[in-house]
Amino acid sequence: MKVTVLGAGAWGTALAGHLAKRHDTVLWARDSALVASLQQRHENARYLAGVMLPASLRYETVLSNALDHAQAAEALCVIAAPVAGLRGLCQAMRDTARVPCNLIWLCKGFEADSSMLPHQVVAAELPGHGSNGALSGPSFAREAALGLPVALTVASVSAACRERTVAAFHHDAMRIYTGDDVVGVEVGGAVKNVLAIATGISDGLGLGLNARAALITRGLAEMSRLGVTLGGRAETFTGLTGLGDLILTATGDLSRNRTVGVQLATGRSLAEVLAALGHVAEGVRCAQAVLALARAHAIEMPITQAVCAVLFDGVAPRDAVSALLRRDARAE
Known part of the structure; x- marks a missing residue:
């Protein structure tokens, strides 16, 4: 061929x-x-x-x-x-x-x-x-x-x-x-990069494996809500291009988006982190688009919102995590 x-x-x-x-x-x-x-x-x-x-x-x-x-x-x-x-x-x-x-x-x-x-x-x-x-x-x-x-x-x-x-x-x-399911596959590939930044921030702050598991699981819920709303199928997000790609990108040391989060947690600026990275980190580029779509469709994506606050609004990583922890209890 x-x-x-x-x-x-x-x-x-x-x-x-x-x-x-x-x-x-x-x-x-x-x-x-x-x-x-x-x-x-x-x-x-x-x-x-x-x-x-x-x-x-x-x-x-x-x-x-x-x-x-x-x-x-x-x-x-x-x-x-x-x-x-x-x-x-x-x-x-x-x-x-x-x-x-x-x-x-x-x-x-x-x-x-x-x-x-x-x-x-x-x-x-x-x-x-x-x-x-x-x-x-x-x-x-x-x-x-x-x-x-x-x-x-x-x-x-x-x-x-x-x-x-x-x-x-x-x-x-x-x-x-x-x-x-082209929509489902593409939404999974996009949102997992944003969630990997969140997990990197958590790991960079030393918040532990419990926090990492919670972020991945609740992040998957955010991904699925957005994806289904945009026309994807729910089962796609438990497959390779949803959960599979999220686990790899959020936990793997070769992940550029995870690296961005880890470095931000040390207090470095986004500009410094990206300059040192030398590669494209798609989660940074599309985070605002993900959040804009969530707001346009009235979808709750608090982890994505926290990532955008750190990336673009000058919110300190630890303060963004604290805001997530202060959210009201609710049914899963």
């Missing part, structure tokens, strides 16, 4: 390396210096230092050439850009008049300005393109790149897209599950 991956960040690179073990794979990046380094070293020293990529993996800087590689009906195109870059990349793809038949995206979050989910952005910029979907689940790029076991879900209303995705990715230590 021919596969094109658009975006050479950590996750795009990791999946391109996985795909290249079985398929004719091209990895595209607009940064010519990064591509030159990839071609020379077979390693993404910027985002996945120390992980060697298959010699068969090819690289491209010209978008139209990369899209040409995925034009066949049995080919697959994978968008590995963050949510903030999704709209612009879709526009650039549309302008080339070479949008592939089967298209999936990896990004998790709400678009900051519009509060739109990724599938809504794709629908707005690539109208009528129905063979597409989201690939999501509990996954750290480095572990996947090293060939460690990982399970993901592809959500699409298109059976052809689901089949192409399984055919491309389901091999070696990677398992792919399928479903059609």
Whole structure:
């Protein structure tokens, strides 16, 4: 199978390396210096230092050439850009008049300005393109790149897209599950990043494992309330892209969003934390969009509200936790 991956960040690179073990794979990046380094070293020293990529993996800087590689009906195109870059990349793809038949995206979050989910952005910029979907689940790029076991879900209303995705990715230590609840999968992938910041704050303050378990459990309730209201199915949030991804992102040491919370708990400013991180932390970008949607639909999301207070309103992490603890008792 021919596969094109658009975006050479950590996750795009990791999946391109996985795909290249079985398929004719091209990895595209607009940064010519990064591509030159990839071609020379077979390693993404910027985002996945120390992980060697298959010699068969090819690289491209010209978008139209990369899209040409995925034009066949049995080919697959994978968008590995963050949510903030999704709209612009879709526009650039549309302008080339070479949008592939089967298209999936990896990004998790709400678009900051519009509060739109990724599938809504794709629908707005690539109208009528129905063979597409989201690939999501509990996954750290480095572990996947090293060939460690990982399970993901592809959500699409298109059976052809689901089949192409399984055919491309389901091999070696990677398992792919399928479903059609695109909204539920995307809401889970977005909200878990915000909740991971909350858990990081709790751990950074030394509040203990009891507090961590409570935040994850009550956070899952917030995620489910929002997701069902937006059109997702309740059972999706107990699966890989809901509970599974939440547990990983809230507790794993490789989690960028958890790291943001831990560092904020030490008293560092958000600007300092993000500068030191060097990677995108999607929970910061989409927290306000999540809270705005909750308020628009009259949904209680107190943990999300507390995270936004710390990130954007200057509230001290310990004070935000105290406010949560002062909430009235209620039925679960």
